[in-house]
Amino acid sequence: MYTHGLGDCLLLRFAKADGTLFNVLIDCGVISVASGAAATMTRVANDIEQACGGRLDVVVMTHEHWDHASGFSSQQAQSVFDGIDIGEVWYAWTEDPQNELGRRLRKERAEKVDALTRAAVALGRSPGPAAQKRSERLTAMLGFFGVETSPGELAAGPPIQRTRAAFEYLMKRRGVNTRYLYPEKSPIDLKGVDHTRVFVLGPPQDESWIKKSTPSKKGGGVYQLASEIELASSVGAAFNRMADGEHLGRSVDDCPFDSGFKQTAGKQQVNSRLLAELMSVTWHAEGEAWRQIEDDWTQVAETLALNLDTHTNNTCVVLAFEFEDTGDVFLFPGDAQVGNWMSWQDLKWRIKSPAGPMAVTGPDLLAKTVFYKVGHHGSHNATLKEQGLEQMTSEDLVAFIPVYKAQAEKNRWMGMPFNPLVDSLMEKTGGRVLQSDAALPTAQQLSGLSATARKAFLDSVQRDPGGLYFEYSIGTTP
Numbered sequence: 001m002y003t004h005g006l007g008d009c010l011l012l013r014f015a016k017a018d019g020t021l022f023n024v025l026i027d028c029g030v031i032s033v034a035s036g037a038a039a040t041m042t043r044v045a046n047d048i049e050q051a052c053g054g055r056l057d058v059v060v061m062t063h064e065h066w067d068h069a070s071g072f073s074s075q076q077a078q079s080v081f082d083g084i085d086i087g088e089v090w091y092a093w094t095e096d097p098q099n100e101l102g103r104r105l106r107k108e109r110a111e112k113v114d115a116l117t118r119a120a121v122a123l124g125r126s127p128g129p130a131a132q133k134r135s136e137r138l139t140a141m142l143g144f145f146g147v148e149t150s151p152g153e154l155a156a157g158p159p160i161q162r163t164r165a166a167f168e169y170l171m172k173r174r175g176v177n178t179r180y181l182y183p184e185k186s187p188i189d190l191k192g193v194d195h196t197r198v199f200v201l202g203p204p205q206d207e208s209w210i211k212k213s214t215p216s217k218k219g220g221g222v223y224q225l226a227s228e229i230e231l232a233s234s235v236g237a238a239f240n241r242m243a244d245g246e247h248l249g250r251s252v253d254d255c256p257f258d259s260g261f262k263q264t265a266g267k268q269q270v271n272s273r274l275l276a277e278l279m280s281v282t283w284h285a286e287g288e289a290w291r292q293i294e295d296d297w298t299q300v301a302e303t304l305a306l307n308l309d310t311h312t313n314n315t316c317v318v319l320a321f322e323f324e325d326t327g328d329v330f331l332f333p334g335d336a337q338v339g340n341w342m343s344w345q346d347l348k349w350r351i352k353s354p355a356g357p358m359a360v361t362g363p364d365l366l367a368k369t370v371f372y373k374v375g376h377h378g379s380h381n382a383t384l385k386e387q388g389l390e391q392m393t394s395e396d397l398v399a400f401i402p403v404y405k406a407q408a409e410k411n412r413w414m415g416m417p418f419n420p421l422v423d424s425l426m427e428k429t430g431g432r433v434l435q436s437d438a439a440l441p442t443a444q445q446l447s448g449l450s451a452t453a454r455k456a457f458l459d460s461v462q463r464d465p466g467g468l469y470f471e472y473s474i475g476t477t478p
């Protein structure tokens with residue numbers, strides 16, 4: 001578990017029957033507001049190379065966000081990865097070129113990123129603190145896609161999506177086998193590793209789950225995909241005109257009223273004296289600016305950005321590594337949000353066991369989870385309660401939150417990690433919560449555990465003296 005900043009990078013090393021290691025890397029990235037990111041990620045990549053002996057059997061790219069993929073970018077540590085032998089790369093089915101829904105979701109994502117980049121640029125050029133703030137918020141969100149929205153960026157051509165390039169690096173690298181993961185397919189064996197299998201829990205193959213960000217009792221909540229693509233392109237076009245200095249509404253097509261009825265801030269243009277008087281004491285008077293609504297439509301950009309963020313998180317690969325001898329499960333949900341989590345409840349696999357074929361369900365895997373990589377850096381809507389943490393009933397549960405509070409705040413993410421969630425994790429794990437920006441749990445924090453459990457935990461976890469990672473081992477240490 002690398003603790004380099006706000007971002008995911010997890011190296012799993014399994015002992016093979018022949019005494020060598022099977023190495024799996026899940027993500028490698030850091031949030032764009034982190035300072036010295038290139039040096040940090042190079043340090044991480046060098047450490048990975050050394051720890052895996054120059055060979056990664058599998059790299060899992062959970063989803064297309066900078067804080068999970070930046071390490072593979074040419075601006076950061078791609079040259080180090082170039083020198084590492086890589087067997088396979090695993091992506092979600094949403095990246096499968098043969099999958100129609102996947103293709104549509106990718107197109108929609110690209111359209112939205114493009115529209116929002118235009119929005120951020122246009123708002124950035126608009127006077128007034130409200131537009132500036134909105135632009136800053138959008139820019140922070142676009143940081144996930146590696147888009148820079150400095151003035152003139154658009155003039156140089158279509159927005160550069162650095163995240164896409166980093167995310168695709170291994171898909172395009174010669175000699176690396178690409179595998180697309182579908183939930184409910186038979187669990188995957190790790191070649192040469194006995195008694196270990198990998199269940200794919202997400203992303204769900206259902207658009208309504210992917211677009212679900214808030215829990216509701218009714219369920220459902222299906223969006224119309226086609227209209228979202230249209231919305232993205234009209235929003236993009238509107239902001240484009242704004243960036244060109246032409247305000248929305250100037251064009252007859254944009255405006256629902258005849259131009260004679262149009263009011264612009266600071267400019268009187270009514271024919272009626274009575275109306276002009278009324279306007280002068282309301283609309284145009286000092287302190288009455290709150291009545292003006294001409295920029296309110298720009299709010300749509302933030303709504304679109306939030307949707308984009310959630311939908312991308314819900315395309316996360318979710319993996320459960322099961323050790324068949326003990327039944328223990330290590331759960332890695334990436335940044336999966338509500339819809340992805342809810343879909344696990346209905347999952348079922350038929351597997352072979354010494355006692356004959358048996359069924360394993362999503363809730364079974366949650367119940368056996370002994371290591372939980374906390375979803376989406378500990379945010380409030382990426383660890384479900386009843387259909388999530390409360391089903392993780394193992395007495396041995398340990399949790400790891402890949403979060404840096406200071407970097408989250410720098411990126412205007414307040415409440416990351418979300419305190420009530422951290423409290424629940426502390427309670428469920430008896431204090432066995434590791435967090436990237438914190439030291440190892442103190443004896444005080446672990447006081448709820450039995451002496452045996454406390455010793456077992458402290459014996460199996462280590463903090464790298466350089467502060468680069470936590471190492472957690474079970475069974476025999478490689």
Ligand SMILES: [Zn+2]
Pocket residue numbers: 007008065067068335376377
């Ligand atoms: Zn993330």
